[in-house]
Amino acid sequence: MVALLQEIRSQLAWHSKLRSGAAKLAEVTILRTLLVLEDVTKKIGIQAVQAPGGR
Structure with missing residues (x-):
């Protein structure tokens, strides 16, 4: 019984x-x-700002 309980615990x-x-x-x-x-x-935001016509 003790061995079974130890196995369950492990x-x-x-x-x-x-x-x-x-x-x-x-x-x-x-x-x-x-x-x-x-x-x-x-990076997308930086590219949008650097692109021609970007805001």
Whole structure:
């Protein structure tokens, strides 16, 4: 019985670590994507200003 409870506890810990790692990875991915989009919009804005007839 004790061995079964220990195994259940170790499996739950493994799943918890996996879920936590996946959440961190997703957060980093989303933040990086937003930074890239911000960079692209800045470049588009600069190009629009420099283009002939741009405002």
